[in-house]
């Protein structure tokens with residue numbers, strides 16, 4: 355018997371899973387099928403995302419990640435990014451259901467809620483959302499909402515390797531440019547100070563500013579300069595990290611900064627793509643959270659969620675707080691324009707190039 359499209363894709367099983375419950379209680383709600391179909395398609399995409407993410411975490415487990423594997427990692431994470439983009443726009447489809455339509459069957463859903471999606475929790479945990487920053491739900495751990503047989507799987511993903519831990523370990527192994535004849539961080543500090551002194555001098559001669567405005571501008575600039583201590587002074591960084599201002603280690607933060615500053619060097623290009631895609635994924639998930647929160651607000655107004663949370667307020671707060679790679683966004687504060695970066699000595703530059711056909 356030749357393989358049949360229907361059988362290969364198990365369409366009988368797949369297409370028999372969309373079963374509205376409103377007809378069972380004698381009040382058929384037209385929109386309920388759309389509600390189920392959209393949720394099913396989300397869960398299918400979550401499945402694909404977790405499949406890609408697991409393969410990336412496995413590659414990150416190696417003591418050193420080869421360039422080939424790095425290409426695969428970046429490529430698969432970019433695929434996750436493409437899926438997440440799709441998940442954000444899928445909200446448009448569900449929003450063709452009006453709040454009034456939703457009310458036709460919403461009461462039948464209690465107390466079920468997207469809050470109980472195991473795959474979504476696995477996605478958060480595998481990306482590296484730490485349990486200590488997770489917002490609680492009615493002061494209860496999120497696991498209280500899962501089925502008992504799912505709790506072990508969800509919590510195991512909290513303690514196993516995550517994209518955050520894999521990226522951190524990999525960053526910590528990034529070779530530094532630091533050497534006796536090229537003390538990079540000292541040079542970078544000088545470049546930063548020179549740049550600030552130049553800006554301060556420009557404030558002094560700015561005839562459009564009042565003396566109070568000048569004082570304020572100088573004060574702000576000094577505060578910005580002192581914030582640079584986070585990348586120059588490990589003890590200062592550690593204190594800030596203990597307060598929860600940073601999550602990555604000092605070594606990882608410095609490597610991430612270096613990669614972004616010198617991203618044009620061939621050796622750093624793949625690494626730069628990796629950092630970029632980590633930021634993209636974080637940003638896309640935040641966008642989804644926000645989009646979903648707005649949809650919940652439109653649908654429910656001030657009503658609580660079917661799962662009992664404060665509804666859209668809880669969801670908006672997760673968009674603010676549940677970022678995994680916020681450190682990579684913060685790092686931008688320590689950038690200098692390319693023209694002000696310390697020039698790499700020829701030896702360091704050569705070691706960061708591919709030098710095809712070079713016989714020296």
Ligand code: HEM
Nearest residue numbers: 396467468469471474650653659660661662663665666672
């Ligand atoms: C009419 C459309 C929707 C409304 C009004 C809505 C509303 C809500 C509300 C109020 C919550 C907070 C928990 C609660 O109290 O129930 C929630 C959580 C959640 N919903 Fe939805 N939702 C909708 C559609 C969707 C869709 C299509 C998905 C796709 C999978 C989804 C996934 C989730 C997830 C994963 C959570 C947990 C979020 C977190 O804890 O960070 N929701 N939803």
